[in-house]
Amino acid sequence: MRTSKCESATEVPSRSLGADVAQLRLFGPAREAAGRASDDVDGATVAAVLAAATARYGDYFAAVVAVSSIWVNGEAAEQNSPVDPQDEVTVLPPVSGGC
């Protein structure tokens, strides 16, 4: 175990918990199922983040996620895509623009 910190580490400011984990963004039916539009959710992959979110929000949320597209930082992602702290994971349910 290292006893001295490296320079960059000493400069890390104190942070809230939220900044250490992924930022989940929810829209439409996913937002409704979760009861909120955003949340902080831990996880190293998309699958892990969504599993943690499902544990928190329940079965209806899981059902919506199952048919949703997932983006990480604005780009389409897969279940095994890596998620770094502060990444934005967006759940995009089936869309219904127009009339």
Added chain:
Amino acid sequence: MRTSKCESATEVPSRSLGADVAQLRLFGPAREAAGRASDDVDGATVAAVLAAATARYGDYFAAVVAVSSIWVNGEAAEQNSPVDPQDEVTVLPPVSGGC
């Protein structure tokens, strides 16, 4: 030769020349070529009416007629279609509605 007229003939009122012959109706380039929008032209067929009109109006009119549709009494007609007195013969040059 018959010397007595039939009843219907005796009842024909006096008429202007125009009522004995076809009524020619001209639109667009055909109207411009003839210098008028309508005329009285004699002839027992479409071809005869148009020949008489061409003799009256000249080559430019003939050129327009050559690419035009011809109607008799609002119905598409052919060169050899019969024309009766008071029929309406309409010259419809190529159309250009819209923009």
Added chain:
Amino acid sequence: MELAPTQDWIDVTTSSISPTALIEWATRPECGAVVTFCGTVRRTSTTHDNVEALEYETDEAMARQRMAQIVATVRRRWPLTEAVALHHRIGRVELGETAVVVAVSSPHRQEAFEAAQFCIDTLKASVPLWKREIWAEGSAWSGDAKAMTEVPK
């Protein structure tokens, strides 16, 4: 302008045409899609690049009859069509002004697009209308005229 009818609205007019009025008229509670085509006078024709106006000539009775045939075919081919408006100006129409408007409403947008395109394509091919192009130094009959065809059934 006459009182707008309910389903089919055909007009041949020397007055300016309001696309807005036609869109509002075609919008119905049962119809999600309204497709509109506006034909506006443009500077460039097949023969000139300085067109200032177009001048349309017609036989109004024949034109209305043909336009009614177009609407009849629309209703046969795209039976879900709700409202159809076909309005064409005659007389002089200035650069940038609207010479023809088609508006079609339907519950289904695909049908509305197809019906609207059929209307303007067939109007150009089958309705007795003749246009002169007018520019600063003169005028001439349009060079893109085509032999008039019957309205497809």
Added chain:
Amino acid sequence: MELAPTQDWIDVTTSSISPTALIEWATRPECGAVVTFCGTVRRTSTTHDNVEALEYETDEAMARQRMAQIVATVRRRWPLTEAVALHHRIGRVELGETAVVVAVSSPHRQEAFEAAQFCIDTLKASVPLWKREIWAEGSAWSGDAKAMTEVPK
């Protein structure tokens, strides 16, 4: 409403949309054809026949980005296209009101029709928008939602 740009006009707005303003904006001296699609709130949905309003939700930045991609593809596929407007309302939109307008101008009507239809088809498939149907006794997410696709190149 922002000042209208010259060629591409994208908007995602809680205010009512004026098809007239878009048609007038899209009309150019070089373009004879302006095709407009208006999507209006209708009474009948896939699950209800008494819809009173729709309520749209979006992420505005994502939606605008996707709509810009749609316009980019239009310009690639239909290069004669002059002006393209895509406006979508968000929030509550009442029965009969206009929720989306597409307006495309082009020198050639065939291209304008194709481009306008591509815009609305792709907007529905690829732009992050979610609608709730609202009727007198309740509301629900629209039943005709589809998994979001990429904007075709």
